[in-house]
Amino acid sequence: MPETPPPSPAQRILPSVILETERLRLRAFVEEDVDDVFLIYTDPALQRWVPLPEPGVPYTRENAERWCGEVAPALRANGDGQHWAAVEKDTGRLAGSIGLLRTDWPAMRTELGYSVSPWGRGRGFATEATVAVSRWAIDQGFERIELKAATGNAGSRRVAEKAGFVLEGIERNAMPLHEGRTDLAAYSLVPSDLAR
Template sequence: MPDPLLLDIPHSFLTPRLHLRTFRAGDGLRLYEAVAESQAELRRFLGHLPWVAEELTQDSAELRCRRCEAYFFSRADLPYLAFETATGRLVGSFGLHRTDWQVPRTEVGYWLRTSATGQGFAREGVNALVDWAFEHLKAQRVELITDEANTASRRVAEGCDFALEGVLRHAQRAPDGSLRNTCVYARLPGDKAPQGKAS
């Protein structure tokens, strides 16, 4: 595998209803609005979205956007904002995280603003990134990790042909002190036909 900095990784993807693109300076206000709408739901599973625990301000949202932009260019992380093509509205975020470039293996992650849930956007975005990872990164494994109690995320995993490989008992401690179980899902090459395309 060449140095990740030499890989041409697209700055955007198109799916039937979504435009996924990298974070940019100036995206902070839109990110702030989406997270502010959804904080209560997102904070239910902080073990998988630790940045949501931080105080939310327009400045903190802008700072996150600039950090995500830097992560993308350094290949430390591959995060994307997701916009509904028909309206231009920011509906959430998707990304490929914790990539082991030597295997290569990666983890797909996502969140949606509350008003965009239940419409199939999560499956659409996950499939687009995962299919691209198999085809262009030659990924040998893509993981999807979620809290056992996060039934919505588990439905996304199963709907995107991920196999549940195990439940890690007491794998994380929640902010309230309770111990949480973590589900480990994975998909291997050839498990799903391509859905979206890079642009």
């Protein structure tokens, strides 16, 4: 009789938490966010660097509905990471999205990604949320937080640098866009960076 394999370890998932910063409340996506999510992800400035839902395919309201109701919650449930709606405390308006993704549990490594609404850009929201989420992830025991930005996306690269991430190099021809491809600037944050 064949030997029965040992049970696999339980799937690891991040705790479901709400994070607060000086101006933002980072919480789960809800159905009421659909209109704002659609507005954010159809913005041409964002679509230039973040080709969602996939390169060459326009973002639809159905994509926004699926994101809020199915995709974002599933990313946490399947152990991939966690995504938050970044809501401005003063107005209750959705300022953007931030999340951890492509989590490698054995290596305790994850990647951080964000997007900001057209009205919220240039106000420091992305940096504020990036600091909060990356430090929270390190408090959860992560040894490496990665952040990648198109080399031409100066705003996103500034966020990484202001949040204390260290530029490691350039991944050449690494990401497809709606039109063409781009190199990615690869940044990281490790616990020892916080001591500086």
